[in-house]
Amino acid sequence: MKRREVQVEDAVGLQLAHDMTRIVPGVFKGRQFRRGHVIREEDIPTLLDMGKRHIYVLELEEGELHEEDAAQMMANALAGDGLVQSEVEEGKVVLRAKHDGMLWVDARRVATMNSIEHISISTRRPYTHVREGQAVASVRPIPLVIGADKIRAVELIAEETHGGRSIIDVLPYRAQRVHIVTTGSEIQSGRVEDKSGPVLRQKLAEFGIQVAAQEFVGDDAEAIAAAIVAACEQGATLVCVTGGMSVDPDDRTPGAIRTAATEVVTHGTPIIPGSMLMLAYREKAAIFGLPGAVIHDDRTSFDVLLPRVLAGTRVRKRDIALLGVGGWLND
Numbered sequence: 001m002k003r004r005e006v007q008v009e010d011a012v013g014l015q016l017a018h019d020m021t022r023i024v025p026g027v028f029k030g031r032q033f034r035r036g037h038v039i040r041e042e043d044i045p046t047l048l049d050m051g052k053r054h055i056y057v058l059e060l061e062e063g064e065l066h067e068e069d070a071a072q073m074m075a076n077a078l079a080g081d082g083l084v085q086s087e088v089e090e091g092k093v094v095l096r097a098k099h100d101g102m103l104w105v106d107a108r109r110v111a112t113m114n115s116i117e118h119i120s121i122s123t124r125r126p127y128t129h130v131r132e133g134q135a136v137a138s139v140r141p142i143p144l145v146i147g148a149d150k151i152r153a154v155e156l157i158a159e160e161t162h163g164g165r166s167i168i169d170v171l172p173y174r175a176q177r178v179h180i181v182t183t184g185s186e187i188q189s190g191r192v193e194d195k196s197g198p199v200l201r202q203k204l205a206e207f208g209i210q211v212a213a214q215e216f217v218g219d220d221a222e223a224i225a226a227a228i229v230a231a232c233e234q235g236a237t238l239v240c241v242t243g244g245m246s247v248d249p250d251d252r253t254p255g256a257i258r259t260a261a262t263e264v265v266t267h268g269t270p271i272i273p274g275s276m277l278m279l280a281y282r283e284k285a286a287i288f289g290l291p292g293a294v295i296h297d298d299r300t301s302f303d304v305l306l307p308r309v310l311a312g313t314r315v316r317k318r319d320i321a322l323l324g325v326g327g328w329l330n331d
């Protein structure tokens, strides 16, 4: 790269080699001048106010990329169909959700890319719910000019096929039919007013889902299992079984879920609150066993896992194991 520094007072008529940012703490931070802007006499005081005494005149050489082209190439390599790319600004491209859904990130490959010198890929926390238009990630090279080989390395990592999934994407939620099976003889008899229905209805409404049915079944294991099977036969794609998840003699839910399920992913999570949660499947239908904490605490293991289940990604034991680090959700 050939790079010449020119004093701003002598730069009238020259083109800026990159976007220039103005920061007035607490008031403004953003692009003041675009790359390619031809400097005018009246820009000189602004540039001096921005603390810029020189500008670059750039000439790229073979094998070098300007930050804007590099950022654009990175975005093209990483972004899936569920994302909209911003125009490149201040050397970075921001990726926004095209629709509501779950943020998918191939964390291992992003880490490999970020290990390349001067590559910066930043995402929101993976597997979380994101809304249409929300910024979910940004990609940029750190220097103004970067070796094309580094961007090529990013592209090559992205090109390895991994089940056809992109590196960063927003997966839309699948259509769901949700049934609630509420255990507890004290709830069935009316001795204690049900809190699970209202809490789950509200949590699911945030994803645009209306609960299709709720049944009160007491503490009998066979009755709980039969209610889960019946829900699946009525077309439930998700069955939430509440209560009876811990160690008392009346806690029959885990055994009932085992009876009804074709695959038990886990009974127990390394997440607090919500450590007694159970996740299982009956064929394609997901079954949650939800401990008391779900109706007591705002945020539990259920909230962590729900977007994945709604997006239709099959959750494995290993996925749950990874949640322990950072899994203490309380203040």
Ligand SMILES: Nc1nc2c(c(=O)[nH]1)N[C@H]1C(S)=C(S)[C@@H](COP(=O)(O)OP(=O)(O)OC[C@H]3O[C@@H](n4cnc5c(N)ncnc54)[C@H](O)[C@@H]3O)O[C@H]1N2
Binding pocket: 182, 183, 184, 186, 187, 192, 193, 194, 195, 196, 197, 242, 243, 244, 245, 246, 247, 248, 251, 274, 275, 276, 290, 291, 292, 293, 295
């Ligand atoms: N010795 C141990 N004690 C506890 C353990 C443990 O492993 N060892 N686990 C703790 C955890 S973690 C949780 S969470 C709680 C409760 O878990 P359960 O899912 O078994 O909760 P229940 O016994 O069914 O109910 C607790 C409490 O909440 C009331 N309840 C239940 N369902 C409803 C409902 N739908 N609406 C309103 N109220 C409801 C129920 O009447 C009980 O009073 O156990 C810890 N203890």
Ligand code: MOO
Binding pocket: 271, 272, 273, 274, 275, 276, 277, 291, 292, 293, 294, 300
């Ligand atoms: O399962 Mo409990 O929900 O950790 O509080």
